[in-house]
Amino acid sequence: MGIILEVKNLTKKFGGLTAVNDFSFEIKRGEFLGLIGPNGAGKTTIFNLISGFEKPSSGSIRFDGVDITGLKPFKIVNLGIARTFQLVRSFKFLSLLDNVSVSCLSARGKAISKKIGTEEYASSILIEVGLVDKATIPPVVLPHGDLRKLQIGKAIGSNPELLLLDEPFSGLSFEEQLGITNLIKRLHEDGVTIFITGHVLRELMTLVPRVIAMHQGKFIADGSPQEVANNKIVLEAYLGRGEGFA
Amino acid sequence: MSELNMVKTKKKHKTIRLIKSWLRTFNGGLSLFCLIILFCIPLLTQSLYYLGIFIVAAIFAIFAASWNFLTGFTGQVSFGHAIFLGIGGYATAIFVRFQDWHWAPALLIGGIAALLIAILVGIPSLRIKGPYLALATMALSVFIMQLFINEKLAFILFGEPGIDRVPPISTDPVEKYLVYTIIMVISIIVMTLIGESKVGTIFKSIREDETGAEASGINVTKYKIWAFMISGFFAGIAGGLFAMHFRNTTPMMFQPLYSFYAIIMTAIGGIAIISGSALGAYIFFILEAFLIDLWDPVFIFSIILIIILRFATRGLLRPALERLKESYDFIIGR
Numbered sequence: 099m100g101i102i103l104e105v106k107n108l109t110k111k112f113g114g115l116t117a118v119n120d121f122s123f124e125i126k127r128g129e130f131l132g133l134i135g136p137n138g139a140g141k142t143t144i145f146n147l148i149s150g151f152e153k154p155s156s157g158s159i160r161f162d163g164v165d166i167t168g169l170k171p172f173k174i175v176n177l178g179i180a181r182t183f184q185l186v187r188s189f190k191f192l193s194l195l196d197n198v199s200v201s202c203l204s205a206r207g208k209a210i211s212k213k214i215g216t217e218e219y220a221s222s223i224l225i226e227v228g229l230v231d232k233a234t235i236p237p238v239v240l241p242h243g244d245l246r247k248l249q250i251g252k253a254i255g256s257n258p259e260l261l262l263l264d265e266p267f268s269g270l271s272f273e274e275q276l277g278i279t280n281l282i283k284r285l286h287e288d289g290v291t292i293f294i295t296g297h298v299l300r301e302l303m304t305l306v307p308r309v310i311a312m313h314q315g316k317f318i319a320d321g322s323p324q325e326v327a328n329n330k331i332v333l334e335a336y337l338g339r340g341e342g343f344a
Numbered sequence: 345m346s347e348l349n350m351v352k353t354k355k356k357h358k359t360i361r362l363i364k365s366w367l368r369t370f371n372g373g374l375s376l377f378c379l380i381i382l383f384c385i386p387l388l389t390q391s392l393y394y395l396g397i398f399i400v401a402a403i404f405a406i407f408a409a410s411w412n413f414l415t416g417f418t419g420q421v422s423f424g425h426a427i428f429l430g431i432g433g434y435a436t437a438i439f440v441r442f443q444d445w446h447w448a449p450a451l452l453i454g455g456i457a458a459l460l461i462a463i464l465v466g467i468p469s470l471r472i473k474g475p476y477l478a479l480a481t482m483a484l485s486v487f488i489m490q491l492f493i494n495e496k497l498a499f500i501l502f503g504e505p506g507i508d509r510v511p512p513i514s515t516d517p518v519e520k521y522l523v524y525t526i527i528m529v530i531s532i533i534v535m536t537l538i539g540e541s542k543v544g545t546i547f548k549s550i551r552e553d554e555t556g557a558e559a560s561g562i563n564v565t566k567y568k569i570w571a572f573m574i575s576g577f578f579a580g581i582a583g584g585l586f587a588m589h590f591r592n593t594t595p596m597m598f599q600p601l602y603s604f605y606a607i608i609m610t611a612i613g614g615i616a617i618i619s620g621s622a623l624g625a626y627i628f629f630i631l632e633a634f635l636i637d638l639w640d641p642v643f644i645f646s647i648i649l650i651i652i653l654r655f656a657t658r659g660l661l662r663p664a665l666e667r668l669k670e671s672y673d674f675i676i677g678r
Contacts (some may be wrong), residue, residue: 120536146467151555151559151568169559170563171558171559172558172561172563172564175558175559175560175561176561180559180561181559183556183559184637187553187555187556187559188552188553188556189548189549189553189556189557190552191473191554192545192548192552196548196549197546197549199542199545200545200546200549200556200557200560200562201560201562203542203545203546203562204560204561204562205561206561207561252556252559252560253559255560255561256561288598317595
């Protein structure tokens with residue numbers, strides 16, 4: 099199995115604000131886990147630190163034994179970590195095929211593109227995420243649900259071993275969530291390690307076998323969804339001090 | 345050995361087939377039509393004055409296309425593109441005037457010199473974006489112009505008079521016209537092919553969403569520098585052609601007006617479509633030739649620019665092409 103991601107004493111300060119405070123955890127290869135916490139807990143910052151979009155104030159991140167702390171984002175992608183964003187991003191006026199092609203042209207994606215052709219590779223990804231019938235259409239006219247699928251498609255173009263999904267269900271209808279859930283499950287079955295942050299707790303807690311909880315930048319719990327949901331500190335973080343559920 | 349030859353001929357046939365099938369498309373046929381007209385111009389007139397209009401248009405077609413490549417295509421806003429025009433002009437002029445080189449290698453030197461300067465300009469631009477980059481590049485072009493005007497630096501930079509008596513490419517107007525037009529066509533084709541290639545997709549993705557491109561595993565820094573290099577190279581070629589047509593290079597080659605010419609011509613033709621810049625350049629100079637006795641051309645073009653920005657932000661080429669294609673489809677009964 100082996101440890102694919104090792105985060106040690108990760109801290110990120112923005113001026114006087116400590117967004118991530120001495121955070122440590124490990125992820126095993128092939129795992130499927132979630133990161134939960136109330137709004138502002140620091141979940142996206144953790145993702146930004148792992149994917150290289152922010153540099154930690156202190157602490158280290160090791161991926162597959164390699165120290166990736168402070169590396170540039172594109173280098174981290176080409177080592178095997180891909181991510182999606184909480185606020186959907188896309189190449190607004192390029193076709194969906196072009197959107198996915200970009201990551202297929204990354205150093206890591208090229209290993210596959212060279213063998214089967216960039217267009218073939220990008221098309222196969224569009225088929226995988228269920229958007230191939232809109233391949234020539236630009237994201238600017240597409241609904242939110244399709245954009246969430248597109249983001250995942252763009253992420254898998256670089257053939258990642260670890261996929262960080264930042265709130266992939268937010269803003270989606272129940273059917274759209276189901277579609278994304280099935281897609282993520284398929285990716286996991288194909289061997290991709292998946293790390294999801296969530297706000298739509300019900301969906302997330304039934305999906306993943308392990309959950310890490312954080313609050314105000316600090317680690318507070320790590321275990322099965324049942325364990326974490328019944329953890330006193332977690333309940334206090336979400337519901338405030340008091341008697342909990344009556 | 346013969347197997348390698350077989351593969352080579354297969355590739356050549358494939359390329360020929362691709363070109364033939366492209367020529368059958370609307371865009372391909374139209375481009376061929378325009379090319380034929382361009383090369384027939386010398387049959388209508390051999391005067392240096394009239395051919396000169398088209399020669400200057402060819403020069404600025406390359407220059408505007410190079411700007412379009414950097415700004416329209418890759419999103420790196422340059423308001424000081426005349427820097428590369430001037431550097432190319434001076435570099436070429438030095439070699440044809442003082443080293444007695446043939447114009448072709450001298451042009452290449454002009455392109456390479458501008459390419460090198462473009463790398464220098466590109467590096468700080470990695471951290472500056474949008475309007476700030478526009479201002480910074482504009483300020484830089486004015487600064488460089490002052491450097492070349494400066495008397496104290498005249499011993500290496502030639503000062504206000506610049507370099508004169510630059511030998512032309514040819515003394516025969518028709519030969520000159522053909523050389524300039526062919527170089528223009530090749531430049532436009534090369535820039536367009538780069539744009540339509542996979543590398544072009546990467547450039548466009550950087551324009552659309554730099555962070556997204558980075559998150560897709562693209563070394564955005566590397567590709568930005570490449571965009572500056574390619575753009576600078578062709579702007580330098582335009583500069584060399586400029587120097588050999590006007591038979592001199594002066595610090596005025598760096599003036600902001602020329603930078604704005606590239607922008608105006610691209611806006612007229614259509615941003616982010618390389619051939620749009622060429623169309624814009626030709627419209628600009630042909631129109632100027634008509635207007636020059638009536639009004640101040642710069643005044644007219646400022647008005648045209650405002651009208652275009654208000655009513656035709658995509659430029660004229662794309663909507664015109666779309667209308668034409670609709671009519672064409674209608675006529676052939678699709």
